[in-house]
Amino acid sequence: MVDILEKLTIVVKRGKADKNSPYPPDLKGQDGADELTAEALKMGFTPDEVLQKALVKGMHLIGEDFSAGRAFVPEMLMAAKAMKAAMKHIEPFFKSGSVKQKGTVIMGTVQGDLHDIGKNLVAMMIEGAGWKVVDLGSDTSFEKFLAALEEYPDAIVGMSALLTTTMVNMKGITEKIKEVSPKTIVMVGGAPLSQDFCTQIGADFYSPDPQGATEYLDALVKSA
Amino acid sequence: MKDHFTVHLEPLGKKVEVPEGTPLKDVLFSYGVEFPCGGKGICGGCRVKVLKGDVSFDERHRSLLEKLNLDFSWRLACQSYVTGDVTLEIGQFDTFILADSSPFLFKPQEGYGIAFDLGTTTMVTQLVNLKTGKVIGVETAVNPQAQHGADVISRIEYAVLQDGQATLTRLVREKFATMIHRLIRKAGGIAPEKIVVVGNTVMHHLFCGRDLTPMASYPFETPEGGACHFTPEELGLKTDDHTDIEFLPVLGSFVGSDILAGILATGMAESKDPLILVDLGTNGEIVVGNRDRILCASTAAGPAFEGTNIHMGMRATTGAISSVTRSEEAIRVHIIGNEKARGICGSGLIDAIAVFLETGKIDIGGRIKGESGRIDLTPEVFLTQKDIRELQLAKGAVASGIQILRETLGFAPEDIRNVYVSGAFGSFINLENTRRIGLLKYPADKIIKMGNTALLGAKMSLFENGDKIRDILQKTIHLSLETNPDFQDIFAENMIF
Numbered sequence: 001m002v003d004i005l006e007k008l009t010i011v012v013k014r015g016k017a018d019k020n021s022p023y024p025p026d027l028k029g030q031d032g033a034d035e036l037t038a039e040a041l042k043m044g045f046t047p048d049e050v051l052q053k054a055l056v057k058g059m060h061l062i063g064e065d066f067s068a069g070r071a072f073v074p075e076m077l078m079a080a081k082a083m084k085a086a087m088k089h090i091e092p093f094f095k096s097g098s099v100k101q102k103g104t105v106i107m108g109t110v111q112g113d114l115h116d117i118g119k120n121l122v123a124m125m126i127e128g129a130g131w132k133v134v135d136l137g138s139d140t141s142f143e144k145f146l147a148a149l150e151e152y153p154d155a156i157v158g159m160s161a162l163l164t165t166t167m168v169n170m171k172g173i174t175e176k177i178k179e180v181s182p183k184t185i186v187m188v189g190g191a192p193l194s195q196d197f198c199t200q201i202g203a204d205f206y207s208p209d210p211q212g213a214t215e216y217l218d219a220l221v222k223s224a
Numbered sequence: 225m226k227d228h229f230t231v232h233l234e235p236l237g238k239k240v241e242v243p244e245g246t247p248l249k250d251v252l253f254s255y256g257v258e259f260p261c262g263g264k265g266i267c268g269g270c271r272v273k274v275l276k277g278d279v280s281f282d283e284r285h286r287s288l289l290e291k292l293n294l295d296f297s298w299r300l301a302c303q304s305y306v307t308g309d310v311t312l313e314i315g316q317f318d319t320f321i322l323a324d325s326s327p328f329l330f331k332p333q334e335g336y337g338i339a340f341d342l343g344t345t346t347m348v349t350q351l352v353n354l355k356t357g358k359v360i361g362v363e364t365a366v367n368p369q370a371q372h373g374a375d376v377i378s379r380i381e382y383a384v385l386q387d388g389q390a391t392l393t394r395l396v397r398e399k400f401a402t403m404i405h406r407l408i409r410k411a412g413g414i415a416p417e418k419i420v421v422v423g424n425t426v427m428h429h430l431f432c433g434r435d436l437t438p439m440a441s442y443p444f445e446t447p448e449g450g451a452c453h454f455t456p457e458e459l460g461l462k463t464d465d466h467t468d469i470e471f472l473p474v475l476g477s478f479v480g481s482d483i484l485a486g487i488l489a490t491g492m493a494e495s496k497d498p499l500i501l502v503d504l505g506t507n508g509e510i511v512v513g514n515r516d517r518i519l520c521a522s523t524a525a526g527p528a529f530e531g532t533n534i535h536m537g538m539r540a541t542t543g544a545i546s547s548v549t550r551s552e553e554a555i556r557v558h559i560i561g562n563e564k565a566r567g568i569c570g571s572g573l574i575d576a577i578a579v580f581l582e583t584g585k586i587d588i589g590g591r592i593k594g595e596s597g598r599i600d601l602t603p604e605v606f607l608t609q610k611d612i613r614e615l616q617l618a619k620g621a622v623a624s625g626i627q628i629l630r631e632t633l634g635f636a637p638e639d640i641r642n643v644y645v646s647g648a649f650g651s652f653i654n655l656e657n658t659r660r661i662g663l664l665k666y667p668a669d670k671i672i673k674m675g676n677t678a679l680l681g682a683k684m685s686l687f688e689n690g691d692k693i694r695d696i697l698q699k700t701i702h703l704s705l706e707t708n709p710d711f712q713d714i715f716a717e718n719m720i721f
């Protein structure tokens with residue numbers, strides 16, 4: 001019986017979205033995350049069980065592989081696609097309230113920058129770890145972060161920058177966020193950043209990869 | 225008896241036919257090889273390695289090598305004459321800068337002209353006799369702005385965030401004047417009719433003194449990318465007043481007039497068949513098109529091809545593994561200068577990955593098999609997992625850019641007649657391996673290493689009245705890859721080997 005959740009974990013990790021998807025080649029023709037999620041729910045597993053014991057677990061495994069260099073951007077994107085295919089079945093339960101997300105994270109690439117692939121990966125991983133993600137896209141100004149914070153006052157803010165000329169914009173945005181909402185936690189990331197830079201601009205957390213971010217977020221929930 | 229011989233220049237892959245007895249100095253000069261001691265045979269700066277055949281070699285030459293502590297596989301170019309077919313390696317110069325010696329068609333004119341390629345890293349200029357088309361002088365230098373950052377973004381940072389714009393402009397103009405003065409002096413004080421300068425958008429703005437602020441953040445559009453004309457006086461040149469100095473216009477965003485010159489050099493705007501021009505540098509500019517329409521973009525590949533951000537990466541200088549091959553089970557590396565390996569340069573990295581994909585040590589996702597997470601090439605030099613990831617980002621970006629531009633124009637890969645590869649690094653790569661790793665997905669016989677297309681195009685434009693440049697500008701559209709919603713998926717696909 002547990003078998004199907006294990007299977008689902010594996011197809012999420014390996015990035016098999018549905019039966020028709022050609023990737024990965026060795027799983028051709030087999031059920032993907034889409035079919036297995038539907039089946040698991042039909043078999044009577046609760047949406048929460050499916051989410052926690054299969055989807056979150058699968059994403060965690062790919063996140064670990066990514067951190068260790070065993071997997072890279074393409075594998076991660078495929079896993080995220082598989083997760084999305086599974087989430088279609090779970091989402092209705094978020095709305096009805098029968099499945100609880102851990103909290104809300106507002107994500108955006110900082111003003112002046114349109115590099116969004118890293119930000120997207122982090123957003124997918126955070127979503128895959130059981131959070132609601134509000135993705136503001138690229139070129140995100142303080143005003144846009146603020147508007148989202150007004151809608152989700154308890155949300156955590158995550159910012160990304162890939163240019164040394166735009167990462168400096170994080171400073172102003174962080175300061176303004178802290179001014180209007182001192183309790184809001186700000187996470188930052190992106191290739192040119194460092195822990196030093198994070199400390200310097202008064203942000204709360206930096207991680208070079210998505211795994212670090214999900215672990216940090218989970219720790220916040222536990223300590224709360 | 226043959227009275228002409230072939231000089232084969234590695235790793236450029238260039239062949240030059242010259243009459244017997246030609247001084248090697250004359251052959252190498254136009255490739256930017258410098259002769260620091262002026263050809264006296266005492267500094268060793270012009271040393272080349274004989275790979276096959278030989279050049280003249282006498283007792284005097286032998287004793288000069290001994291004094292310089294060089295073994296007898298070396299020759300001093302300044303002491304050598306062509307006496308037979310020969311293959312030479314010229315990649316070992318620390319200051320090796322790619323000039324250009326390609327033949328081209330031109331309309332003979334009176335006087336002299338100067339072509340100037342202002343690169344982010346290096347500056348190279350040639351003095352051309354407009355009557356004969358012959359290059360009669362070359363000067364090369366490292367861009368003095370480099371002390372304020374290696375790539376264009378760090379120059380922008382220095383100019384905009386640290387108020388250094390005026391400094392960068394002064395530095396580059398001073399160096400420019402020094403180089404032009406030397407060219408002219410060595411040629412006996414001639415007065416050039418015109419000087420054509422090309423460079424990327426950041427170099428254009430810094431040379432011309434235009435505000436770089438718009439280039440610091442999205443949408444990276446500058447209103448001041450047009451052609452800039454100067455009088456010699458404005459640039460501190462002590463030359464005839466009539467000399468017309470022009471910095472050619474940029475094509476848009478991060479695609480500059482070096483690429484405009486490259487388009488001119490390839491003849492793309494007149495070609496019926498579609499062509500591709502790729503610059504395998506940090507900006508990774510790409511141009512696709514034919515006489516009907518041309519698209520250009522920059523893919524921001526990053527510096528992995530230049531050996532930067534690679535754990536044991538280095539430039540293509542002495543001690544760098546520059547190629548990796550496999551015969552049967554043995555892996556062979558070639559080290560520039562045949563010395564102990566100190567690191568690996570871009571061409572070696574591409575070869576190594578291609579070879580280990582073949583052996584199965586690296587899988588198509590880029591993962592190194594086994595637990596060690598590294599691959600040893602020599603006792604000193606190894607590749608890390610992260611090196612492979614860096615290369616995947618760089619080659620994925622370039623391959624995606626090519627694909628997007630080509631598809632936007634509605635061309636299939638088979639429609640492309642030729643792929644021209646420009647830039648210093650492009651001249652050194654093994655084309656089969658480039659294909660194997662999915663950087664340029666075109667048959668090797670369609671790919672042409674073109675060397676410094678910016679300098680060649682600038683030289684060609686010395687003979688033009690401006691019509692061809694206007695034609696290119698009119699046909700060429702800059703595409704912003706960052707607004708393409710499919711980029712991420714295409715990029716991910718192209719990262720796979």
Ligand code: B12
Pocket residue numbers: 073112113114115116117118119121122158159160161162163164165187188189190191192206207208209210213375377378442443444478506507522523524525526527614617618621704705706707711712715
């Ligand atoms: C792909 C790419 C592009 C694409 C972007 C497409 C897109 N939609 O994002 C295109 C081609 C459009 C592009 C354009 C440009 N690019 Co670009 N680009 C790259 C490239 C090749 C890879 C970046 C990438 O996607 N990496 C993969 C992702 C997954 O990694 P990541 O973003 O770092 O994210 C990871 C971590 O940092 C972290 N993370 C990221 N965000 C966050 C946030 C939080 C909260 C946390 C915790 C973690 C975290 O998690 C991610 C997963 O591990 C790099 C070069 C390279 N080799 O890295 C250059 C690079 C980033 N680009 C560069 C430049 C200069 C540009 C341009 C300005 C100019 C140009 N040459 O064209 C333009 C302008 C773009 C714009 N308008 O903003 C430079 C920046 C140099 C500098 N000093 O800042 C680079 C480094 C290349 C170079 N050396 O020249 N680029």
